[in-house]
Amino acid sequence: MAKIDLSNISHSYNPNDPNPVYALNPFSMTWENGNRYAILGPSGCGKTTMLNIVSGLVRPSAGRILFDDKDVTDLKTEDRNIAQVFQFPVIYNTMTVYENLAFPLKCRDFSKSKTDERVNSVAETLNLKSFLNSPARKLTADQKQLISLGRGLVREDVAAVLMDEPLTVIDPDLKFRLRRNLKEINEQYKTTLVYVTHDQNEAMTFADNIIVMSEGEVVQTGSPKELFERPNTTFVGYFIGSPAMNLFESEASSENSVKINNTLIKTHTNLSNLKTKNIKLGIRSEFIKIAQNQNENLVDVNVEKVEDLGNYKLITAKMGDFIIKSKVNRETEIPSQNVKLHIPAEKCCVYEDNKLI
Amino acid sequence: MNKLYIFLKYFFIVVWTVFVVAPFLWALTTSFKDFQSVNGGVTYIPWVDFEPNLEGWKVLIKSPAKGGVDIIEPYFNSLFVTCTASLISIILGTLSAYALSRYTFKAGFVKNNDITFFFISQRIMPPIVLSIPFFLFLSSINLLDSLTGLIVVYIVLLMPIAVWIMVDFFNKVPREIDETALIDGCNPYQAFLKVVLPNSIPGLIVAGMFCIIFGWIDFFFAFILTFTEVQLLPVKIVALNSSVTPWWSLSASALVSVAPLIIVAFIVERYLSKGNLSGAIK
Numbered sequence: 001m002a003k004i005d006l007s008n009i010s011h012s013y014n015p016n017d018p019n020p021v022y023a024l025n026p027f028s029m030t031w032e033n034g035n036r037y038a039i040l041g042p043s044g045c046g047k048t049t050m051l052n053i054v055s056g057l058v059r060p061s062a063g064r065i066l067f068d069d070k071d072v073t074d075l076k077t078e079d080r081n082i083a084q085v086f087q088f089p090v091i092y093n094t095m096t097v098y099e100n101l102a103f104p105l106k107c108r109d110f111s112k113s114k115t116d117e118r119v120n121s122v123a124e125t126l127n128l129k130s131f132l133n134s135p136a137r138k139l140t141a142d143q144k145q146l147i148s149l150g151r152g153l154v155r156e157d158v159a160a161v162l163m164d165e166p167l168t169v170i171d172p173d174l175k176f177r178l179r180r181n182l183k184e185i186n187e188q189y190k191t192t193l194v195y196v197t198h199d200q201n202e203a204m205t206f207a208d209n210i211i212v213m214s215e216g217e218v219v220q221t222g223s224p225k226e227l228f229e230r231p232n233t234t235f236v237g238y239f240i241g242s243p244a245m246n247l248f249e250s251e252a253s254s255e256n257s258v259k260i261n262n263t264l265i266k267t268h269t270n271l272s273n274l275k276t277k278n279i280k281l282g283i284r285s286e287f288i289k290i291a292q293n294q295n296e297n298l299v300d301v302n303v304e305k306v307e308d309l310g311n312y313k314l315i316t317a318k319m320g321d322f323i324i325k326s327k328v329n330r331e332t333e334i335p336s337q338n339v340k341l342h343i344p345a346e347k348c349c350v351y352e353d354n355k356l357i
Numbered sequence: 358m359n360k361l362y363i364f365l366k367y368f369f370i371v372v373w374t375v376f377v378v379a380p381f382l383w384a385l386t387t388s389f390k391d392f393q394s395v396n397g398g399v400t401y402i403p404w405v406d407f408e409p410n411l412e413g414w415k416v417l418i419k420s421p422a423k424g425g426v427d428i429i430e431p432y433f434n435s436l437f438v439t440c441t442a443s444l445i446s447i448i449l450g451t452l453s454a455y456a457l458s459r460y461t462f463k464a465g466f467v468k469n470n471d472i473t474f475f476f477i478s479q480r481i482m483p484p485i486v487l488s489i490p491f492f493l494f495l496s497s498i499n500l501l502d503s504l505t506g507l508i509v510v511y512i513v514l515l516m517p518i519a520v521w522i523m524v525d526f527f528n529k530v531p532r533e534i535d536e537t538a539l540i541d542g543c544n545p546y547q548a549f550l551k552v553v554l555p556n557s558i559p560g561l562i563v564a565g566m567f568c569i570i571f572g573w574i575d576f577f578f579a580f581i582l583t584f585t586e587v588q589l590l591p592v593k594i595v596a597l598n599s600s601v602t603p604w605w606s607l608s609a610s611a612l613v614s615v616a617p618l619i620i621v622a623f624i625v626e627r628y629l630s631k632g633n634l635s636g637a638i639k
Contacts, residue, residue, distance in 0.1 A: 057536050077539040084540045090533045094555040107542030151541060 001190060002067040002159040004031040004054065009063035011049055023049045026063065027218040029211070031160065034190035036183065038203035041213035042239070047196045050213075051162045054194070055082045067159050078107075080159065083152035087165040089144035093137040097128055100136045101150045108155070122150045125181055142170045149178070153185060160192040167202070179206050200240050204228075212236050228284070229347070234354040237282045243314065243325045246288070247351075250281045258350060261320035263299050267348040269357050280351040285314070287347040288326035291340040298340045299324070306334055317341070381612070388413045388609035395604050413605030416597075417613065428593050428610060435573060435590040436617070438504055442511030443568035447561060449512070450519025455549060457520070458527035459535065473524050476517040484577050495582055502586045510578050515568040522567065526560030527553070566625055570618060590614050 006029045012020040024046045031037055039047045052058040054065060056077035064073050072080055083104070092100050098119055105115045123129045126146045131139060136147055145166065152161045167175045183206065186193050197203050203210050204224040212220045212227065212235075220232040231237035237245030250258040252271045257264050258281050265281060291298050301317035301324060308330065315326045315334060319341075326341055328334070350357045386401065389409035400406035419425020453476070456462075457469050491510050492501070500506030530553060538548035554561075579589035594610045597603060 055540055057539070076544075077536070078542050078544055082540060084537070086533045086537070088531075088533070090531065090537045092534075092538075092552055092556070094558070104541040107547070148537075151537070 001033050001157065001192060003033045003069075004160060004192065005064075005066040005069070006030075006050075006054070007064045007066065009050075009053060009060045009065065011046075011053060011058065011060045011062075015061045020061075022061075022216050024053070024060070025216045028063075029218065029221065031192055031194065034186070034192055035209060036186050036207045037192075037194045037209050037211060038207035039194065039196045039211045039213060040198065040200060040203040040239075042198055045213040046216040047198075047213055048164055051084065051164055051194065051196055054160070055084045055162055056080045057084075081155075081157065082160060082162060083155060083158045084162040085145075085148050085152040085164065085166040087168050089141060089148050089169065091136045091139075091144050091147050093135075095136055096133055097123070097136050097139070097147055098132040100147050101128075101132075101154050104151055104155055118154050118156070122154045125153070125185065126150050126178075142174060145169050146178075153191075156189055156191075158191065160194055162194045162196075164196045165198070166195075182206065200242070204240075212239065214239070230349060230356065231282065232356050234280055234282065234351050237349065237351075241284060241286075243285055243327075245282045245284055245349075246324050248281045248322050248324075250279050251277065252279055260299070261322065263319075265297050265299075265343055265348065266345040267350055268346050269348070269350040271350065271357070274352055274357075276353055278353050280354070282349040282351060283343055283347060285325040285327045287344055288324065288341050289328060290326075290332060290334065291342040294342045297343045297345055299343060301339050301341055303334060303336065303339050384608040384611050387604050388606075388612060390605050392601075392605075413603070413609040416603070416606040417610055426593060426597055426606070426610075428590060428613065431588045431590045431593040432613070434504060434587060435579075438507045438511060438589060439569055439572035442508045442515055442572050443565060445508070446512050446515035446519045446568050447565055450516045450564065451523050451554075451557075451561065453516075454520045454523030455527055455553065457524050459532070473520065476520040479513065479517045480521075488578070488581050491578065492581060501582060502584045504587055506582060507579065507587070507589070510582060511572050511575070514575070514578070515572055518567050518571060519564045522564040523557070523560055526557055526563075530556055562625060562628060566621055569621055573614075573618060 006027070008026050008028055009024060010022055010026040011024040012022045014020050039050060041047050049058060053060045056072070056075060056079075060073070064071055066072065067080070092103060095103070101119045101122055102115050105118060110118070119132070120129070123132055126149060128143070128146055128150060131143065136144065139147070149163075149166055152158075152163065167178060170178060179202070182193060182195075185191060195203070195206050197206075208223065209221060210224060210227055211218055214235050220227060220236045222230075227236060227240050231240060231245065234245075234247055237247060248260045250260045250265075252274055253259040253264055255272050256269060257266050258271070258279060259265070260281060267281070271279075299319050301319045303315055303317045304323075305316040307314045307316070311330060312327050313330055313332060313334070315328060317324050317326070317339065324341065386403065387395065389403060389411070390400070390407055391410055391412055394400055394407035403409040416425045417428045420427050457473055462469055462472060491513075495501045495506040495510070498506075500509065534556060535545075535548050535553055538552040539545070543551060574591065575589075576591035576595065579592050580595075583589065583592065591614070594607070594614060597606055597610060
């Protein structure tokens with residue numbers, strides 16, 4: 001277990017090229033000991049590169065990596081005491097399940113009794129106890145992934161367990177249970193867990209801290225609540241949440257109001273120092289409700305579609321040229337005409353050049 | 358339709374079996390015949406069509422002084438040269454193949470694929486092109502007409518086969534296996550020996566089988582690079598021939614020479630049927 005500092009890290013796979021393409025643009029970050037982190041972003045955004053840099057499989061083009069303030073940038077993978085679980089099951093085909101789980105301990109000369117204890121404990125957690133003596137290659141794909149996960153968790157003293165979309169091949173039921181198990185393991189042993197995913201629900205339910213990435217850039221780091229309520233960029237607003245954040249091209253009208261289709265919307269943002277005219281108003285569909293007694297921040301809309309999604313209704317409406325989405329309670333009556341929606345000022349986010357003001 | 362399919366399937370299996378087995382049966386019966394039985398018309402069944410005798414087989418172990426050819430020494434020479442050269446080729450070939458599969462080499466315009474092709478190109482050349490260079494090379498280091506010289510030449514010939522098969526095999530073993538082993542605490546050598554190599558046993562067996570077959574059946578270089586001191590089996594068998602072709606002893610020697618390959622084929626087949634080679638064949 002260790003505090004991990006990534007200091008000014010950047011990486012290019014063609015650093016000697018006159019115009020190198022950066023898989024990771026420079027960033028700094030600290031992963032505190034014992035926390036759960038999720039790295040979230042679309043495919044190809046640099047998530048796996050970041051993990052491989054931490055585990056030592058890739059040496060960063062620039063920057064330093066520190067484990068508990070000790071520089072490990074040039075330390076080999078095998079000396080870093082990191083566990084990493086890949087997206088698809090990686091098992092040692094010629095070994096039994098027990099030998100697979102015991103392998104990281106054997107490589108580090110753990111005693112037989114300690115190895116037995118750890119392997120049995122992890123096998124118990126992952127429901128692998130009855131397979132311990134079976135050849136690993138004969139197991140199903142999700143059981144094989146459990147072995148990979150088990151090899152990651154079998155050492156108690158690892159600096160961090162890095163997981164690269166580890167539950168992709170696992171069926172949804174087991175996925176839910178495993179995520180809970182991982183949280184329990186984190187709480188019990190205070191192991192730092194880093195979980196790479198492109199599934200926001202997985203990230204939100206698993207991590208205390210989410211690192212959102214886009215095109216090699218760390219765009220925002222924060223708790224699930226922060227990312228949901230105050231996305232730093234329009235990308236985060238769009239990427240996090242289902243449906244994505246409502247974003248409207250708008251123009252500043254006064255110190256804290258914007259105009260959309262000639263409708264004035266008050267916000268709690270100071271708009272007196274704007275430098276450009278590229279202004280967008282962002283509001284989550286969860287915060288937009290059918291107007292009751294409010295007398296400001298109201299927009300007239302034409303309801304286009306109402307979808308009943310079980311525990312809520314999703315209204316898709318047209319406000320001039322804009323599409324607006326609102327999530328309302330299932331019981332809410334939705335009039336067919338003259339619908340007014342209320343946009344709460346305190347939940348509005350204003351973006352200048354796609355960055356939160 | 359289904360019945361027709363089954364009929365055709367078994368029909369072709371029977372035809373193919375006859376095609377494969379018939380030459381062996383012919384050689385087996387012929388090896389127990391004498392001059393009279395071979396040249397006196399077509400005969401098939403021992404004790405009915407002809408009286409079997411062991412003359413054809415005895416010639417193989419009799420010393421030349423007694424009119425035999427004594428293939429025992431050449432036989433063990435062939436076994437020794439083939440096994441040693443195959444083993445060294447597999448070891449060197451596997452190491453080279455692993456490096457070519459996992460690391461990037463670049464020297465000017467020469468890259469990994471070019472190096473792999475260089476190895477394979479050794480087998481594309483007609484053997485005759487290599488005969489003079491090999492002869493001069495072995496002559497310059499005083500290894501003509503010696504087992505060591507033959508082993509050196511066979512390594513050159515067999516290693517490309519090992520590299521070719523193993524590069525392809527290692528390319529199919531996911532890199533994550535090596536990376537996981539490193540993360541689990543192995544150094545790169547341990548990762549190769551403890552994890553990658555055991556996972557590659559099917560490939561090693563296929564490569565080993567090809568090396569043994571190609572080493573064992575070589576006549577050309579054994580003929581050119583040896584004279585009197587050392588002889589390998591294929592050369593000795595050819596030496597059996599004379600103005601009157603001794604079909605009986607030629608058949609016996611053919612059976613004896615093919616025996617090790619049949620044993621290898623049976624072992625590999627048993628391994629195959631257990632599913633252990635599925636990865637290599639896929």
